[in-house]
Amino acid sequence: MVRSPSREETGLKKGPWTPEEDQKLIDYIQKQGSHGSWRHLPRIAGLNRCGKSCRLRWTNYLRPDIKRGKFSEEEEKLIINLHSMLGNKWSLISTKLPGRTDNEIKNYWNTHLKKKLLLMGIDPVTHRRRTDLELLASFPKLLSSSSNSCSLINPLMENTLGLPTDTVQLARIQIMQALLQVLLKASSFSSSSSSNPNAYSNLVLNNLLSSSLPPLQTFSDSSNSSSLPPGTSALGESFQTPTNQIDLNETSATKSVSTRSLDALNLSDLDDSDLSWKDFLE
DNA sequence: AAATAACTCAACCGCAGTAAA
DNA sequence: ATTTACTGCGGTTGAGTTATT
Numbered sequence: 016m017v018r019s020p021s022r023e024e025t026g027l028k029k030g031p032w033t034p035e036e037d038q039k040l041i042d043y044i045q046k047q048g049s050h051g052s053w054r055h056l057p058r059i060a061g062l063n064r065c066g067k068s069c070r071l072r073w074t075n076y077l078r079p080d081i082k083r084g085k086f087s088e089e090e091e092k093l094i095i096n097l098h099s100m101l102g103n104k105w106s107l108i109s110t111k112l113p114g115r116t117d118n119e120i121k122n123y124w125n126t127h128l129k130k131k132l133l134l135m136g137i138d139p140v141t142h143r144r145r146t147d148l149e150l151l152a153s154f155p156k157l158l159s160s161s162s163n164s165c166s167l168i169n170p171l172m173e174n175t176l177g178l179p180t181d182t183v184q185l186a187r188i189q190i191m192q193a194l195l196q197v198l199l200k201a202s203s204f205s206s207s208s209s210s211n212p213n214a215y216s217n218l219v220l221n222n223l224l225s226s227s228l229p230p231l232q233t234f235s236d237s238s239n240s241s242s243l244p245p246g247t248s249a250l251g252e253s254f255q256t257p258t259n260q261i262d263l264n265e266t267s268a269t270k271s272v273s274t275r276s277l278d279a280l281n282l283s284d285l286d287d288s289d290l291s292w293k294d295f296l297e
Numbered sequence: 298a299a300a301t302a303a304c305t306c307a308a309c310c311g312c313a314g315t316a317a318a
Numbered sequence: 319a320t321t322t323a324c325t326g327c328g329g330t331t332g333a334g335t336t337a338t339t
Contacts, residue, residue, distance in 0.1 A: 031307070031333085054324065070325075071308065106327060121328075122306050 028063045032072050036062060040069055041077055075118045082114025086123055094120060095128060099142035 043060035044050050050073060053066035062069060075081075086094075090112055097108045105117035105124075112120065132139040 029309075052324080066324085067310095068308075074326095075307070103328065117327075118307080125329095126305060 026063070027057075027065050027068075029068070032076075036064070037072070037077060040073060044073065075116045078116075080114055081116065086115075086127075090115070091128065094124060095132070095142075098124065098128075098139075 039060050039062055040056075043056065050056055050070070053070045056062070056066055056069050057064045060069075064072075093112060094108060097111055101107050103121075105121045109115055109117040109120050129139045132142075136144055138144070
């Protein structure tokens with residue numbers, strides 16, 4: 016597919032619509048009774064815009080049946096519920112919310128609902144409880160209690176580097192993943208005589224996590240979160256009720272480690288990406 | 298009061314699917 | 319069967335606004 020010509024090439028206007036342009040578009044569609052061909056509409060209606068821009072302006076903003084204003088609690092719940100079943104199928108979701116456009120729902124999801132779920136400890140993609148967040152939350156404590164706390168990490172944990180929030184969030188998650196992998200490898204190293212290395216890893220990490228973490232919020236303990244029954248996702252599958260006991264079989268890091276021979280692992284087995292963590296552990 | 302950061306959302310982009318030629 | 323035109327969709331951007339320092 017060829018990239019559509021730029022403004023300079025076509026002479027077509029881009030950017031925000033003026034009230035005059037809006038009126039031209041409304042007048043044309045009202046006069047015709049329908050938009051007809053979006054491609055030809057701008058020329059006939061006297062608009063210096065591409066058809067695509069006209070269609071978007073009409074469907075997302077000018078259409079008379081569009082509902083404006085804040086999303087209600089019922090709408091929020093419905094979106095969360097539908098998203099858990101349909102994923103990012105915004106147009107499909109919008110068919111269940113009369114007066115709301117797919118774009119509006121998508122924006123609302125990205126700016127409000129996603130954060131809301133994350134704060135509740137729910138993964139906005141899977142709609143399940145996030146075990147990685149528990150681990151992440153425990154690391155500042157873990158690091159501060161360590162005698163050789165890594166100077167690279169603390170600024171990130173407290174975001175004193177002036178980096179964009181998303182970048183710091185991503186960095187934190189990557190740190191957490193790396194730490195988790197190293198912890199698992201190290202714990203399996205120290206338990207080389209154990210007959211059940213996975214159980215040992217679980218024990219080590221559960222002890223770490225159960226030290227001082229507050230219980231996580233879930234759908235079931237938040238008043239304005241979801242219409243889902245406690246302990247279930249919208250898909251009807253069960254998830255764990257709040258507890259600091261984590262089934263490590265569910266974490267991706269554990270999956271990657273469990274496929275290897277844990278008894279045979281030691282620090283020298285860490286790959287290059289883990290090198291900086293060797294110093295931290297030793 | 299000014300500067301900066303964070304947030305919001307309209308609009309854009311590119312890809313995919315489909316109908317028509 | 320292939321090409322072209324068109325529409326719809328989801329992800330992303332960036333200007334404007336609001337909050338914070």
